[in-house]
Amino acid sequence: MKFWEVTLNLLEGFGTTCSIFAATLILALPLGLLIAFGSMSRFRPLRYVCRTVVWIIRGTPLMLQIIAIFYGPPLLFGISGFDRVPAVIVAFAINYACYFSEIYRGGIESVPRGQMEAGQVLGMKKGQIFRHIILIQVIKRIVPPMSNEIITLVKDTSLARVISVAEIIMEAQEYTRQGLIWPIFYTGAFYLIFVGALTLLFRYLEKRLAYIKV
Amino acid sequence: MEFLRVEGFRKSFSGKEVLKGIDFSLEQGQILAIIGSSGSGKTTLLRCLNFLETPDEGRIFLGGELLSDATCKYSERELRAKRLKFGLVFQNFNLFPHYRALKNVTLAADLLAKERARAQKKEAVAAGCKRSRAAAEAKEFYRSLLAENRRRAEVLLERVSLSDKAESYPFELSGGQQQRVAIARALALEPEILCFDEPTSALDPELTGEVLKAIRALKGRTMIIVTHEMAFARDVADRVLFMADGVVEESGTPEEVFGNPQKGKTKAFLRHREEMI
Ligand SMILES: Nc1ncnc2c1ncn2[C@@H]1O[C@H](COP(=O)(O)OP(=O)(O)OP(=O)(O)O)[C@@H](O)[C@H]1O
Ligand SMILES: [Mg+2]
Numbered sequence: 001m002k003f004w005e006v007t008l009n010l011l012e013g014f015g016t017t018c019s020i021f022a023a024t025l026i027l028a029l030p031l032g033l034l035i036a037f038g039s040m041s042r043f044r045p046l047r048y049v050c051r052t053v054v055w056i057i058r059g060t061p062l063m064l065q066i067i068a069i070f071y072g073p074p075l076l077f078g079i080s081g082f083d084r085v086p087a088v089i090v091a092f093a094i095n096y097a098c099y100f101s102e103i104y105r106g107g108i109e110s111v112p113r114g115q116m117e118a119g120q121v122l123g124m125k126k127g128q129i130f131r132h133i134i135l136i137q138v139i140k141r142i143v144p145p146m147s148n149e150i151i152t153l154v155k156d157t158s159l160a161r162v163i164s165v166a167e168i169i170m171e172a173q174e175y176t177r178q179g180l181i182w183p184i185f186y187t188g189a190f191y192l193i194f195v196g197a198l199t200l201l202f203r204y205l206e207k208r209l210a211y212i213k214v
Numbered sequence: 215m216e217f218l219r220v221e222g223f224r225k226s227f228s229g230k231e232v233l234k235g236i237d238f239s240l241e242q243g244q245i246l247a248i249i250g251s252s253g254s255g256k257t258t259l260l261r262c263l264n265f266l267e268t269p270d271e272g273r274i275f276l277g278g279e280l281l282s283d284a285t286c287k288y289s290e291r292e293l294r295a296k297r298l299k300f301g302l303v304f305q306n307f308n309l310f311p312h313y314r315a316l317k318n319v320t321l322a323a324d325l326l327a328k329e330r331a332r333a334q335k336k337e338a339v340a341a342g343c344k345r346s347r348a349a350a351e352a353k354e355f356y357r358s359l360l361a362e363n364r365r366r367a368e369v370l371l372e373r374v375s376l377s378d379k380a381e382s383y384p385f386e387l388s389g390g391q392q393q394r395v396a397i398a399r400a401l402a403l404e405p406e407i408l409c410f411d412e413p414t415s416a417l418d419p420e421l422t423g424e425v426l427k428a429i430r431a432l433k434g435r436t437m438i439i440v441t442h443e444m445a446f447a448r449d450v451a452d453r454v455l456f457m458a459d460g461v462v463e464e465s466g467t468p469e470e471v472f473g474n475p476q477k478g479k480t481k482a483f484l485r486h487r488e489e490m491i
Contacts, residue, residue: 122321
């Protein structure tokens, strides 16, 4: 009886975990691309701003960023800031966008210049070159590092509990406080299954892209 | 009748002058071989002709008309149109690794076809045609253009003796085969002038022959070939241009430049080349 009750409670927490995960990806994947373009821009101020932001975000703990985004606005400006879940999602999205941007940048810069030039001499437009020549080669190169980051994100979601967002670990800790130890270990199974499914997905993607030899 | 005239090309990279005023002209259907030692600016010259670099100064005349003037600023659109006058075959092929040989050849033409079909649809709608009908007609038009592109690409691949490799990816091809695909690709949009930048220097010696043969088979087109293959240049070219330190040191017919060079630098270069062989 207890097992099912715990399972249901943990599932609820895991739902929150998954929402944070999904919302972060949806926001950070495109935002990261914007930051990547910004940090490669020929317009110097933009480049510096982007690179500084990336430095700050990658140079400080994500936990600190969550706290700053949740408590920062009310403390600094006396305004009511984000609710808990949105605060977590904003912090995660910015943090992961910065990591993604560096992966994108590495991927884009690793495509030989000659690829773009080959498109140019064939009279292709910049957008056409990006969409038909560069993009798929970038994707091919970034799938392995991106899968790493995304798997890390699954586990990083547990940081949300620093501002009392009831994700799965926090739900389990509720039981620990009541003297019930096993639920906290039980959470591991949820993560393992989720990460296992992601691993299969990424492996499939890598296989689908294997025909591109770069 | 001169077909191409290049006038006063100058180009510096961070203060170092790489092209110091290049002038030459070429008749329609002629082949120009450009020779010269490493660092003399041959690649830079071809890149300027193909609008991959903008020269600091200089003009290009094509068919008696001004095509470009380095001091004018051209829009992306104008630049694209000008680029299509020239084709370029790169030293290291630069094939698109994710497309099969045939698609490498048709890609640019297919994209142009898409633009044309879109323009046609827009025009039809503007002229009062029903949207669905205009769309259907544009789709039909696009299909016919694609079929035409494919047919022409097949012909081009056949001309470089690669009909059987149309469905191969670049990594499945030898260097010589890749370079021949690259030649077919450069021909797909019918450039007025086809440029080659040392087309065989990234190849194993036993593969250079097939590529040179493919180039030879294009005789009749206006071509500019930068090459270290002196025998090939002598044999295939109508004009030879010897570059040294960013200037045209000597130019003339192959007999003149190879048989009776006038300048000391030319003589030294050719002597050095012979010693290497
Ligand atoms: N993008 C660039 N930035 C700075 N310097 C450059 C650039 N491109 C070329 N150069 C310099 O210009 C000079 C001429 O280069 P170029 O590649 O045109 O010579 P080349 O005649 O093609 O030589 P090679 O026979 O070795 O191919 C070289 O000294 C080179 O270092
Ligand atoms: Mg060169």
